[in-house]
Amino acid sequence: MQIYIVKIFRLILFILIFSASTKFLMAAELNDAKEFERWCDDFVAEYTKGQNAPIAIVIVKDAQLFFQKGYGFVDEKQAVPVNPEQTIFRAASVSKLITTTAVMKLVEQGKLDLNADINTYLKDFQIKSKFQKPITVADLLTHTSGLEERMFGNVAPAGTSPSLKEVFSRKVPREIRPAGEEIVYSNLGMALVGYIVEAVSDQKFEDFVEREIFKPLKMNHSSFLQPYPSNLANSVVPSGADDVALLHYPAGSMISTASDMGKFLLMQSNGGEPVLREETIREMQQRHFTQHPQMPGVAYGFFEHFANGRHILFHTGASGHQSLLCLLPDEKVGFYIALSATQGGKFREFRKQFLQAFLNRYFPSKEENPPTFANNNVQLEGIYRPHLLSPLTVEKLGNLALDTFVKDNGDGSITIDLPPFGTKKMRLVEIAPNLFRSDEGTYIAFDNEKMFMSGELNDPLPFGKIRWYESGILHLALFAVGTIVYGLICLLSIFFLIRSFFQKSQNSDGKKRIRQLAALTSWLYVLSPVFAFVYYFVGDSEQRPFKVEMALTIGSGFLILATLTGIFVSVLIFKNWRQMLRREKIWLAPFVAACLGAIPLMFYWNLLGFNF
Structure with missing residues (x-):
């Protein structure tokens, strides 16, 4: 009898172990919201490990809301939990999907042609074309416009709201490569789409979006306005990015709740109702450009991603908060994640890790290993x-x-x-x-x-x-060598100055002038970045985003002056070379080499002239 009891016990133990292991090894079907909630709770808990991280998640499936939940606290001290229906996050670049939807609405209304030259719609300025192919609206939506993207000068002080007309009229976009050839992510391009929405609809961009997208979808906690609307401002999770206003705001200023974004996902997965027609949604979600037929490309607004043999449309965002919107069109599933980015560290990978874990559990790999080649490349x-x-x-x-x-x-x-x-x-x-x-x-x-x-x-x-001679490492080494030469001459000038108090110089006036000009040139080179950094960092830190251009102006001014004096003194050195003593030539030769070598280097990196 005891033997049978032992066998039964072993059988039960085996079943328990097997069922526990298959929980992780076998895929689950995404049809039980409670089961998904348990899995999602475990994933978030394992990732956060007790650290507060405001997170909101919404899932849609088969054109219905499947799951939504908030994690963490908006205000840990006051224990205010994240509510997916009320807690507002910065959607950041996911805003571009709303902007794209606005354009597709105008296309439906027959007011806009995606294949038309964008200059057709630019009322207040025109973009000079450097290439044969004109830039189209479709090029803007696929990030293939070839327009110059700028990192500086894209923000204004908080509380201000310059119009798109003012922004683009003051600094007209420049074409730097042919349209339709390369995908280069462009906030400017998507902001220009927002301007076109204004020009075609005769409404402010944010008003058009409110009327044509937010209201029909009942996205009552979403807005592009800067500063935030008074009725929503108190519900926005602190981000550290609220002290500036985005000039290219159609590309990234939207705030929203997870619940509101769930309604946008439902629209995208339910044939466009009640905003767009089904054929318009299909056009928006289909591939319109790729660099290679077998690699991910871009739809209108969406980027493509391949994982576990699935075709995924997505867009990420990162501006104070992080966001990710994903659609699996074939599986009729979509989700949106928003989280505070102030924790940094591993939380920067949360979106990517969540997507892969989600796919592995509910949509496991079905892809076959592609053929490989043993080519010499x-x-x-x-x-x-x-x-x-x-x-x-x-x-x-x-x-x-x-x-x-x-x-x-x-x-x-x-x-x-x-x-x-x-x-x-x-x-x-x-x-x-x-x-x-x-x-x-x-x-x-x-x-x-x-x-x-x-x-x-x-x-x-x-x-x-x-080419090898354009290498950044090589150029950094050359900059370093030049800086060392100028630095040594600065030290040498201090030595000469101190010595002059105790010993009368035996040098001619010409040699004195050369030494003084060489010292001046060296100090100008060395101090050019110093003065720029001092101007930028001294004072109110909140004003730094608006001090970049002036800091660059100061630095460029010193460099231009240093270059001119360097050329002048180099000419003097050449004229007086035969009269120079050997000990003078030892330090003047590398100085001249540094002065003349700096000219092509600075031209290459756009440092000569106020190029910003």
């Missing part, structure tokens, strides 16, 4: 630089740290040394001619000395191959 090796920063302004200087190195492994795979300075490596396997994929889902395609990267919920990014 030595011709792809080299240094590539992203087309991210403006090549026409001092912002180009940021490329010093963005060199990306491609190495062929000789086995059908390549290794990418990612910026800054190759600190992260990525191995990708060739799955089609000149198309590579990493285990994490990053795709890289090569075409005619260009490299295109997409995947892993990152914005698509094009790169151009550069």
Whole structure:
């Protein structure tokens, strides 16, 4: 009898162990909201580990609300919990999907042609075309307009609200590459879409969105207004990003609740009702551009992502808060996540980790291993630089740290040394001619000395191959050598000054002038960034975003003056070279080399002139 009891006990124990293990090994179906809530609670608890992180999540399935919930506290001291229907987050760049929807509404109304030259709709300014193909509205929606994207000068003091007309009339966008060739993420381009909505509808952008999108969807806790509407302001989770106003606000100023975004998701997954027609939604969600047929591309507003063999449309946002909107059209599922980004650290990866865990549990992998090739790809090796920063302004200087190195492994795979300075490596396997994929889902395609990267919920990014003499590391080394030369001459000038108090100089007036001008040039070079940084950092920290251009003006002014004096004194040195003593030539030779070598370097990085 005891033997039977032991066997029964072992059988029960085996069943318990097996059922517990299959909970994690076997996929679950997304049809039980309570089961999903338990899984979601466990995921958030494991990720936060007791740390307060305001998070809101909403899921829609089969054109119905499936789940919504808030986690953490808006105000931990007062124990105010996150409520998905009332707690408001900054949607950041997810705003672009609303802006795109506004454009599609005008297309439906017959007021706007996606394939028309955008200058047709620009009433207050015109964009000068440098290339044969005109920029279309469709190019703006797919981030392929070729317009210059700027990092500086895109914000105004909180409480101000410059109109889109004022913003674009004051600084007209510039075309820097042909339209329809490369996906380069563009806040400016989407803001220009917002201006076109105003020009075509004869309404303010935010008023048009309120009337045509928010009201029909009953998104009563959403707005593009800056500052926030008084009836919503107290419900916005503190973000640290509220002390400025975005000038390109149609690209990222929207605030909303998870519940409101759930209504937008329902519209997107339910044939567009009650905002758009079904055929318009299909056009918005279908692919309109890709750098390679087998890698993720872009729809209107949405980016594509491939994971677990599923086709996913998504958009992320990060501005004080982080957001992620995903649609799985074939599975008729969508979700939106918003969370406070003030914690930093691992919370920056929360969206990506949630998506992959969600897919692994409810939509496990069904993809087959793609074919691999054992090609030799030595011709792809080299240094590539992203087309991210403006090549026409001092912002180009940021490329010093963005060199990306491609190495062929000789086995059908390549290794990418990612910026800054190759600190992260990525191995990708060739799955089609000149198309590579990493285990994490990053795709890289090569075409005619260009490299295109997409995947892993990152914005698509094009790169151009550069020559060895354009290397950021090389240029940084040259800048460092020049700075050392100028710094030593500054120290030498201090020595000469001190010595002059105790010993009368035996040098001629000409040599004195050369030494003084060399010292002046060196001090100008050394102090140019110092004065710029001092101006920027001294004073009210909240004013720093608005001091960038003046700080750059100060720095550029010193550099221009240093360059001119450097050329002048170099000419004097050449004229008097034969009369120079050997000990004078020892320090004057590297000085002249630094002065003349700095000129092409500064031209290359747009440092000569007020280019910002």
